[in-house]
Amino acid sequence: MVMKAKLTGIDLINYKADTRRSLFSNMWKFRALYVIAIPGILYFIIFKYFPLAGSVIAFQNYNIFKGFTGSEWVGLEHFRTMFQYQDFGRILSNTILLGLYDLLFAFPAPILLALLLNELRLVFYKRFLQTVVYMPHFLSWVIVSGIALGILSPGTGIVNQVLQTFGFEPIYFLGENSYIRTILISSGIWRDSGYGTIIYLAALAGINPDLYEAAEVDGAGRWKQTLAITLPSLIPTIMILFLLHIGRFLDLGFERVWVFLNALNTGNGEILDTYIYKAGLLSQQYSYTTAVGLFKSVVGLILVLIGNILSKKTTGESLY
Incomplete structure (x- = not known):
């Protein structure tokens, strides 16, 4: 039973390693597409996801001079x-x-x-x-x-x-x-x-x-x-x-x-x-x-x- 568990664990590790290698090989194979996608990804990160942090001011009495960290929390x-x-x-x-x-x-x-x-x-x-x-x-x-x-x-x-x-x-x-x-x-x-x-x-x-x-x-x-x-x-x-x-x-x-x-x-x-x-x-x-x-x-x-x-x-x- 112990040997079977060890083999199962080794097989799992090998499977994860193969999956990781396959992922990297596919990324390298289609590297041109990933490079083309970079401007779009950056656009969403900078203009869509990063501004989500500003939602915190909905739970504050926001003061533009004190910023996020200095404004009072009001829940x-x-x-x-x-x-x-x-x-x-x-x-x-x-x-x-x-x-x-x-x-x-x-x-x-x-x-x-x-x-x-x-x-x-x-x-x-x-x-x-x-x-x-x-x-x-x-x-x-x-x-x-x-x-x-x-x-x-x-x-x-x-x-x-x-x-x-x-x-x-x-x-x-x-x-x-x-x-x-x-x-x-x-x-x-x-x-x-x-x-x-x-x-x-x-x-x-x-x-x-x-x-x-x-x-x-x-x-x-x-x-x-x-x-x-x-x-x-x-x-x-x-x-x-x-x-x-x-x-x-x-x-x-x-x-x-x-x-x-x-x-x-x-x-x-x-x-x-x-x-x-x-x-x-x-x-x-x-x-x-x-x-x-x-x-x-x-x-x-x-x-x-x-x-x-x-x-x-x-x-x-x-x-x-």
Whole structure:
């Protein structure tokens, strides 16, 4: 029994040594790829992981002159203040609703657009449309808000001109709470849905054409081919992007919302990001707004973990 245990231990040591040698040999074999990856790794370490240490100020009364080590520790006081703030519920509900609308309407938009573009058979026309729908992504949100303001203007906007043609009174869309969420989601779809088709079009290009030929022989039309072949083939890509999307569920983006906000639509338009800006940078409540940001990040992490588990059980696809 002792000899068997010793042999097992020796075998284990040899196995670990072989694994280590295999790892180093593979790293040396693909050294060019590892060298190319170094800038990306450094980027994430410097700009993503290293700043995580700043989250400690959420548990302090941070003083910029005393730094992390000299500031007073207050524990969960800022988190209690956050939940006791009278407008926090409204701001959180705005963020959740906008995130939900973005998930329901903005997330499927690139998928539908990619399917439509994939059905085009005229190559020149297809490439022209791809270029047209990609272009808005490269516009800043300031320009997008200016375009929206011009279109929705109560005096000169084309939407109100059409309404007046049919006998309706002009509407100040950006001055009413009831329209701001629709404007935010619609502008996001217009700006980013075309750019989001890139990954889906690449996934569509990887589908084996023999599957479509076999379906045509069986008498399946384009609609049935889409349901039976195209969509199932896109499921892995859709699930991965869906999991990445729900990780940003509460992170709609500061600039995207800020450029549309005014005193008349803040009730339904203000989100956590804009609140953090006003309380943190304008009012200099650094510790408090760090606590709000940390809360938002923890919620995103929990959603990703839950979504990953559900995705693995239902579709077999997951992030890890």
